[in-house]
Structure formats: C-alpha cells, structure tokens
Amino acid sequence: xxxxxxxxxxxxxxxxxxxxxxxxxxxxxxxxxxxxxxxxxxxxxxxxxxxxxxxxxxxxxxxxxxxxxxxxxxxxxxxxxxxxxxxxxxxxxxxxxxxxxxxxxxxxxxxxxxxxxxxxxxxxxxxxxxxxxxxxxxxxxxxxxxxxxxxxxxxxxxxxxxxxxxxxxxxxxxxxxxxxxxxxxxxxxxxxxxxxxxxxxxxxxxxxxxxxxxxxxxxxxxxxxxxxxxxxxxxxxxxxxxxxxxxxxxxxxxxxxxxxxxxxxxxxxxxxxxxxxxxxxxxxxxxxxxxxxxxxxxxxxxxxxxxxxxxxxxxxxxxxxxxxxxxxxxxxxxxxxxxxxxxxxxxxxxxxxxxxxxxxxxxxxxxxxxxxxxxxxxxxxxxxxx
Amino acid sequence: xxxxxxxxxxxxxxxxxxxxxxxxxxxxxxxxxxxxxxxxxxxxxxxxxxxxxxxxxxxxxxxxxxxxx
Numbered sequence: 001x002x003x004x005x006x007x008x009x010x011x012x013x014x015x016x017x018x019x020x021x022x023x024x025x026x027x028x029x030x031x032x033x034x035x036x037x038x039x040x041x042x043x044x045x046x047x048x049x050x051x052x053x054x055x056x057x058x059x060x061x062x063x064x065x066x067x068x069x070x071x072x073x074x075x076x077x078x079x080x081x082x083x084x085x086x087x088x089x090x091x092x093x094x095x096x097x098x099x100x101x102x103x104x105x106x107x108x109x110x111x112x113x114x115x116x117x118x119x120x121x122x123x124x125x126x127x128x129x130x131x132x133x134x135x136x137x138x139x140x141x142x143x144x145x146x147x148x149x150x151x152x153x154x155x156x157x158x159x160x161x162x163x164x165x166x167x168x169x170x171x172x173x174x175x176x177x178x179x180x181x182x183x184x185x186x187x188x189x190x191x192x193x194x195x196x197x198x199x200x201x202x203x204x205x206x207x208x209x210x211x212x213x214x215x216x217x218x219x220x221x222x223x224x225x226x227x228x229x230x231x232x233x234x235x236x237x238x239x240x241x242x243x244x245x246x247x248x249x250x251x252x253x254x255x256x257x258x259x260x261x262x263x264x265x266x267x268x269x270x271x272x273x274x275x276x277x278x279x280x281x282x283x284x285x286x287x288x289x290x291x292x293x294x295x296x297x298x299x300x301x302x303x304x305x306x307x308x309x310x311x312x313x314x315x316x317x318x319x320x321x322x323x324x325x326x327x328x329x330x331x332x333x334x335x336x337x338x339x340x341x342x343x344x345x346x347x348x349x350x351x352x353x354x355x356x357x358x359x360x361x362x363x364x365x366x367x368x369x370x371x372x373x374x375x376x377x378x379x380x381x382x383x384x385x386x
Numbered sequence: 387x388x389x390x391x392x393x394x395x396x397x398x399x400x401x402x403x404x405x406x407x408x409x410x411x412x413x414x415x416x417x418x419x420x421x422x423x424x425x426x427x428x429x430x431x432x433x434x435x436x437x438x439x440x441x442x443x444x445x446x447x448x449x450x451x452x453x454x455x
Contacts, residue, residue: 120399121400121401121402121405122401122402124399124400124401125401125402125403128401134446135423135424136412136424138445138446138447139412139424139425139426139447139448140397140400140404140407140410140412140426140447141397141412141424142397142399142400142401144397144399145395145397145412148395148397149393149394149395149412149414150393152393152394152395152434153392153393153434156393156434197398198396198398198409199398199399200395200396200397200398200399201395201396201398202395203395247424248414248424249414249422249423249424250422254392254393254414
C-alpha cells in the first residue's frame with residue numbers, strides 16, 4: 001500500500017433548505033472541493049458517493065452518475081455506497097483502498113442527504129430502515145428509541161446520569177455556535193438540555209441530532225503526487241471499516257460497539273498511534289449517549305467513565321481531548337449520507353489551520369468516527385500533518 | 387414464556403404506523419434460554435431486571451406483561 005493524502009475539501013452549509021434538491025447540494029460541495037484543490041473534473045478517475053436513503057427521501061435512484069456527470073466528471077466509475085449513517089465513511093474507506101493499492105491517482109468522495117422534504121414522522125420511518133425491520137422496527141422501535149435503550153442500559157451498568165448526557169449536548173451546541181456552516185448555531189443551557197420534549201425516554205429532543213440537508217466532498221491522491229495539487233496535503237494515516245449485527249437485540253452487550261472497537265484498533269495499528277496520541281476527534285454523536293459510548297470504544301477513556309469525563313470538561317474545546325469542535329451531528333447537523341465525509345472535511349480544516357473560530361491549538365493528529373445504524377457499521381479514520 | 391427486562395424505553399415520537407399507540411414502551415427481553423427479543427409492553431411500565439411474561443404475539447411482535455411474583 002502506498003501513502004495517501006486528502007488534497008481538497010468542500011461542503012455546503014448544513015440546514016433545512018426547502019429550495020434545494022439533492023443534486024444541487026452535492027454539486028455545490030463537489031465544485032467547492034474541485035476549486036479548493038485546483039483539480040479539473042477531467043483529472044478525477046473515480047467518483048465514490050455516500051448516500052443513505054436518497055431514493056426514499058427524494059424518489060431519485062442511480063445517484064452516483066446523476067451527480068458526477070453534473071460535476072463534469074465523465075466516463076469514470078461512479079458508485080454509491082450505503083452503510084446507513086456511515087455511508088460516506090464507507091465510501092471514503094473504499095476510495096482510500098483503491099488509491100492506496102495503486103488503482104487510481106485522483107478520486108473524489110462525496111456524501112449527500114436531502115432529508116427535510118419529508119415530514120418528521122416519515123423521516124423517522126425512513127431512518128428506521130437502518131434497523132432490523134423484521135424484529136425491532138416491527139415492534140415499534142425508532143432510532144432514538146434504540147439509542148434510548150442503550151442509554152438506559154449504560155445508566156444501569158455504569159451509573160451514567162441524565163446530566164452527563166445533557167453535558168454532551170451543551171458542549172456540542174457551544175461548539176456549533178462557532179461554526180458558520182452549522183445547522184443550529186445556538187448555545188443551550190443545562191436546564192434547556194434537561195427539559196427538552198421527550199422523544200424516547202430517557203432521551204429528549206436535545207439528546208438527538210438534527211434532520212438536515214447537506215453535502216460534503218473530498219479529493220484524495222497518493223502522497224507522492226499530492227504536492228502537484230496543494231502545498232498543504234493532509235495524510236490519511238489510518239482508516240478502517242468494521243461491521244456487526246444490525247439488530248440491537250443480537251448484541252451480547254449494547255453498552256459497547258464491537259465494530260467501533262475493531263475499526264479503531266485497525267486504524268490505530270495502521271497509523272502507528274494509540275488513543276492517547278489523538279489530539280482531537282470528530283465522533284458520531286447522533287445521540288448524546290452515542291458520543292459517550294464512542295469515546296469509551298475509541299479508548300479515550302475507560303469503559304463506563306465516558307459520562308463523568310464528558311461532564312467534567314475533558315472533551316470541551318479547552319479540554320485535553322476536544323471532541324466535536326465542529327458542533328458534531330448535534331449542532332452542525334446530520335444529513336446522514338454526508339456526515340462521514342463532512343467529518344473528514346472538519347479534520348482537514350483543523351489540521352491545515354483553516355478552521356476559523358473553531359480552530360484548535362493542538363491540531364496535528366485528528367480522528368473521525370462514523371457510525372452506521374445502532375453499531376452495525378463503523379469507519380474510523382486518522383488524519384495528520386504530512 | 388418468561389424473561390427479564392434487559393433494557394427499555396418509552397417512545398413519544400413514532401412513525402405514522404405507531405402514532406396511535408404513543409406513548410408506548412419497547413423492551414429487549416432476555417429469555418430463559420439466554421436469547422434476546424425486542425417486543426412491546428402490554429400493561430404497566432417495566433424497568434430493567436423486572437420479570438416479564440409474554441402474553442400475546444401480534445403480527446409477529448411479542449407483547450410482555452410484568453410477571454406476578
């Protein structure tokens with residue numbers, strides 16, 4: 001395998017955009033990305049798209065060539081990857097594999113989701129398709145309810161509290177207020193976070209990420225060619241994808257995600273680093289409890305201690321291990337298929353010192369964790385300075 | 387069929403198909419043979435560790451009720 005770098009990134013704002021369709025969002029992100037890397041569409045040798053449920057949300061299928069041709073990327077392989085909320089993380093992993101193996105020298109990875117064209121009840125139903133429709137979903141589970149059951153069990157086994165969950169929401173909203181592209185740039189208080197409308201007990205509305213529209217794109221190239229495009233390439237030091245059961249009731253212990261642990265272990269090994277070396281991370285906080293489980297599974301903190309560790313500020317912008325300085329899915333927004341690549345864009349900006357008000361001081365080694373469903377897919381990526 | 391509640395939640399925001407049932411409780415129950423199943427609670431709310439009995443299967447979905455001890 002040869003070393004690979006991200007050479008360009010571009011994304012749309014995240015939010016509810018009634019006047020924008022799926023393709024126009026993806027094209028905006030793709031064009032920004034091409035411009036950012038001074039890459040012409042004819043140089044792109046393959047197009048990898050992450051999208052969870054475009055056909056259900058919009059009726060449009062065959063999305064990869066539908067978008068790549070609109071970007072002027074012609075003739076080359078254009079393929080959509082679906083792994084629930086880890087769709088574009090998965091596209092990123094597979095694109096990396098192709099470039100690292102020597103198959104291509106310049107590929108674009110994009111992610112997009114257009115969610116707000118459907119009412120919330122229908123969105124909930126579409127998202128539930130990432131669960132096991134023959135069992136848990138038929139019984140009336142929704143995605144918030146699956147994570148609510150994880151939260152209940154985490155509370156039972158480790159003493160995690162509602163206040164600790166709320167602290168994650170308060171932190172991510174504070175971070176998102178500094179992000180000009182975030183869906184909800186709003187600081188919230190602990191009191192608000194604790195008293196949101198109940199969604200699935202013990203989770204309230206402030207424990208849940210947002211229903212958003214948005215797109216993100218990156219271009220990668222082998223490291224030895226990266227400087228043809230940019231003098232600030234960002235190295236992909238490690239990336240791995242792992243899988244597990246789709247149904248929550250098939251997992252022996254729902255307070256930990258084996259797919260996250262496996263993907264993290266492989267990515268750490270590939271990068272030659274450990275969790276203690278990671279300076280900052282973007283993790284998949286689809287729900288507040290998901291961030292707590294993620295920081296435990298990634299090895300940032302011992303199992304069971306993610307709640308108190310979060311509450312005492314260690315994962316804040318000013319803490320020893322800033323987590324979700326972008327605002328995370330909670331505040332930045334969660335256009336499902338765009339999230340994995342958007343996390344890579346956030347790492348890219350931090351490492352290149354281009355993150356504006358969000359800029360962290362310790363920024364040379366970052367990790368992104370992109371989770372699909374209730375832990376059935378996970379992609380972990382580690383990016384660093386060349 | 388008897389089991390114990392492994393975890394539970396009360397759902398307040400549901401897809402259209404379940405909107406009429408809101409709020410309703412979903413449980414994962416550990417059965418006597420150690421396997422787990424996701425189902426619904428038919429009566430009073432249950433909490434982790436409660437013994438429950440399957441009282442009905444509706445469209446393939448098991449419904450549980452707190453077992454009288």
